Amino acid sequence: GDSVTQMEGPVTLSEEAFLTINCTYTATGYPSLFWYVQYPGEGLQLLLKATKADDKGSNKGFEATYRKETTSFHLEKGSVQVSDSAVYFCALITQTGANNLFFGTGTRLTVIP
Amino acid sequence: SAVISQKPSRDICQRGTSLTIQCQVDSQVTMMFWYRQQPGQSLTLIATANQGSEATYESGFVIDKFPISRPNLTFSTLTVSNMSPEDSSIYLCSVVRPPNEQFFGPGTRLTVL
Numbered sequence: 135g136d137s138v139t140q141m142e143g144p145v146t147l148s149e150e151a152f153l154t155i156n157c158t159y160t161a162t163g164y165p166s167l168f169w170y171v172q173y174p175g176e177g178l179q180l181l182l183k184a185t186k187a188d189d190k191g192s193n194k195g196f197e198a199t200y201r202k203e204t205t206s207f208h209l210e211k212g213s214v215q216v217s218d219s220a221v222y223f224c225a226l227i228t229q230t231g232a233n234n235l236f237f238g239t240g241t242r243l244t245v246i247p
Numbered sequence: 248s249a250v251i252s253q254k255p256s257r258d259i260c261q262r263g264t265s266l267t268i269q270c271q272v273d274s275q276v277t278m279m280f281w282y283r284q285q286p287g288q289s290l291t292l293i294a295t296a297n298q299g300s301e302a303t304y305e306s307g308f309v310i311d312k313f314p315i316s317r318p319n320l321t322f323s324t325l326t327v328s329n330m331s332p333e334d335s336s337i338y339l340c341s342v343v344r345p346p347n348e349q350f351f352g353p354g355t356r357l358t359v360l
Contacts, residue, residue, distance in 0.1 A: 177353040
């Protein structure tokens with residue numbers, strides 16, 4: 135079945151460090167891939183997305199590239215800020231069947247000054 | 248994008264009681280989804296709510312415990328029945344807009360004593 139495997143946290147980084155959060159997926163067909171972010175005390179927000187192979191999603195300095203050959207969608211940011219502290223969820227929607235999201239387990243990022 | 252509101256935003260309830268959560272969307276959508284996010288966990292799909300038909304429940308969730316209404320294309324309710332402390336979670340509704348982008352409400356934080 136469809137699933138998302140996400141790098142376990144928590145992750146603690148110093149400000150301006152490089153961030154990578156790994157995400158790999160298993161899906162039938164050609165899924166759309168997403169990263170969602172949940173800031174402390176807030177709801178889930180879409181961070182970025184990619185709908186086909188080799189697409190790169192980007193937003194707020196974060197990037198992720200849809201790699202069909204490695205079934206991956208790793209999240210990266212070159213220089214994290216304290217305000218990036220949040221929980222990050224990788225997710226997919228399959229092109230077949232129902233249009234609901236499959237989520238990874240989430241990775242908690244804490245950025246310290 | 249989609250503007251989604253939920254009521255209540257949070258509640259504290261006694262064991263054995265029931266709570267109905269409302270979800271309102273700013274425009275018509277075919278499919279609405281209800282998710283649960285238990286403390287420190289990822290999101291789990293409870294059910295898919297289609298207007299004019301019974302909700303479709305995921306494995307582990309039943310209609311008697313989580314009855315859902317979908318009276319029109321902009322509104323849905325989820326009831327958490329006969330609550331126990333294990334039901335303490337954040338409950339989120341979401342909708343899908345083309346092309347396969349899912350938007351979430353702010354969530355309802357439920358604590359059962």
